[in-house]
Amino acid sequence: MLGALVLISALILAWWFWWGGGAWRPAPVDNILKTGAVQKPGEIQDLPPAGVQRLEEEKNYPLGLKQFAYSFAERYGSYSNNAMFQNLEDLRPLMTPAMREKVDKLITLHRAAALAYDGYTTKALSGELINFSETAATVMVRTQRLHYQNDKIEPTVFYQNIFLQLVKAGTEWQVDDARWQE
8 A cells, every 4th residue: 555655656756757847848949949049047148239219218318317316316315313314424425515515404404303203214216307418417206205203103105206406527427406396
């Protein structure tokens, strides 16, 4: 009886390994037909060059600028009075002198008014290039923000747009102004 169970189990396992989920699998036929060669798992294929439309869009809205705006918006909108506004302090190298002055006033105002915990977490959702030139740009970033106050466990969730005025200083973009839409 035990021998029959072991034999049946071995046959099922052998069938599953050969036909079902074993290590050996034939190459997908459509991959062979498209490329003329079998692609091995983990092998990197060369991608075709970017199309004309994508290259034109990149000129009008450089990917680096978009990522810069998203990153800045998230970090600028995420801070707490318990962390002594360190996120805003860390952004100083990405700001023009005018923006640094604005942030200094913001930190002073919040430190003076803060008696209880107050914190924000911000996530960039999407963005839109409002205008762009070689030396200046305006980007609107749509965000989701979580506001934590006092000892509340659940934050207040809201959506808010931020408009970033960017200027090019040498080869790098800097934020010259950031305004939350009311």
